[in-house]
């Protein structure tokens with residue numbers, strides 16, 4: 179079973195890195211970081227802040243966008259190109275196929291996040307700015323976020339078209355980052371209807387904000403990648419949450435995928 | 442153990458054929474072929490109704506087919522386009538689910554991963570990951586069968602040679618022609634040295650040399666005591682490799698059996714080729730002969746089985762004709778096929794369609 183999942187994973191990874199699209203994204207990110215470096219030089223004393231902010235933002239943003247694009251196409255292109263007939267007629271279970279493809283995407287996105295991190299770190303290093311473990315905590319959180327987004331994309335694409343899946347996943351990504359605002363609506367004395375909607379949304383939307391906490395308040399304390407950031411215990415808890423979401427979305431995706439006809 | 446399961450299944454009293462509206466439709470073809478517990482492939486009243494998206498229109502692709510394929514058989518699954526061949530095969534491969542009926546491979550009800558472990562499959566108009574080379578594709582396939590790297594590599598080398606692709610082994614599949622893809626597809630179907638090989642339209646997309654190669658491979662598989670189940674809408678050469686065939690049309694089995702059983706072995710009449718003196722008519726020589734004049738001035742007369750050849754020839758020679766050839770006509774698979782598939786469009790007219 180693991181052998182087959184690994185075979186699918188390796189193949190998915192191989193497919194992704196042979197695509198020009200990923201190279202384009204990588205170039206875009208390196209370019210963004212260099213632009214940030216130039217921008218940082220113009221803003222006195224803020225150089226490190228700008229480099230870190232832009233670097234981390236591009237991991238989260240470009241990472242999530244790549245996850246959406248790869249995720250919605252992951253199963254769809256197999257069905258569209260009919261390669262799925264060749265694969266699922268082999269002695270494999272459908273869940274092995276989905277898990278293998280997801281794992282392959284995890285490798286791909288991991289490589290991408292590593293490249294992004296390297297771009298950010300080299301700029302900090304070249305400009306002789308401080309590189310702290312805070313940055314790596316933020317990177318780990320971003321990677322988990324990206325993998326949650328990927329799982330959402332796969333879930334949607336198991337029953338809807340790539341475009342619709344992309345739009346839906348993108349919307350969840352947008353709302354998922356605004357969970358504190360939803361909490362504020364619930365806590366406020368606004369109209370009851372708003373509060374019901376906010377509560378419902380909070381219930382179904384994964385809390386992606388938990389992975390991008392810099393600049394907000396955690397447990398009553400202000401956290402920021404520039405000053406005092408969360409500890410590794412927070413990171414580990416967030417990773418646990420992320421894995422829970424990923425597991426949930428993949429189980430649902432597999433349940434739907436396993437019932438489908440491929441004709 | 443699996444045979445036990447099967448025996449239990451066939452004697453299942455809950456077996457419900459009530460849905461078959463017309464009693465004439467009731468499948469009786471299980472009589473042909475091996476007993477269910479010995480079958481490699483076994484179908485019982487298998488039906489599939491597709492629902493068209495949006496309109497919701499029902500398309501009855503399979504209307505209850507039953508047959509069994511035994512160990513070591515080369516079984517030709519024949520029928521025109523749209524007959525339901527691919528649908529049946531996809532149900533067997535676990536890609537789609539049947540609307541009604543049952544199917545088993547090696548005694549395992551489908552879909553069965555364990556059964557798929559023992560079979561190799563070539564999909565219709567196969568598509569593979571085009572960014573892979575043939576060697577990489579075979580390696581991936583072998584891995585899914587649990588083979589290790591060395592075994593994959595060794596087997597891949599042998600197979601690429603066998604299908605005539607050794608020169609293209611390291612070229613990405615996106616640069617392959619249709620015929621090359623078909624050959625690569627056959628190689629991947631054989632990677633695990635399977636006991637059963639299922640090929641959906643293995644001859645389509647190939648030039649004559651390619652077809653001959655594929656037929657040679659099918660023959661060699663039979664020599665290796667493998668079971669081969671292949672579909673085709675092209676009849677040329679199929680008769681020379683198949684032990685048995687089933688003819689499918691509009692989702693129903695129209696004929697099944699060994700070709701020697703299906704094709705009437707008796708002469709269907711005689712074809713006499715004559716060179717005539719001017720103005721003579723072949724019909725004048727008697728019998729029920731129908732004549733046709735060919736380009737080269739020769740006349741071909743077809744005599745019915747009850748015509749007396751000797752009398753006809755005597756009269757023809759008397760009239761000054763020269764006999765070029767006398768050939769008994771036998772029913773061909775093609776004629777059987779046309780009769781089977783026509784009878785669907787015009788019920789009852791099937792028998793008169795082909796003499």
Ligand SMILES: Nc1ncnc2c1ncn2[C@@H]1O[C@H](COP(=O)(O)OP(=O)(O)O)[C@@H](O)[C@H]1O
Pocket residue numbers: 441491492493500501502520521522523524525526527528529
């Ligand atoms: N996914 C599908 N949805 C609707 N109709 C289908 C689908 N797949 C096949 N069909 C229809 O089912 C019938 C049988 O098709 P198929 O099994 O591919 O035939 P064959 O392989 O013998 O050419 C055809 O009429 C075809 O149009």
Ligand SMILES: [Mg+2]
Pocket residue numbers: 523526527528565642
């Ligand atoms: Mg077909």
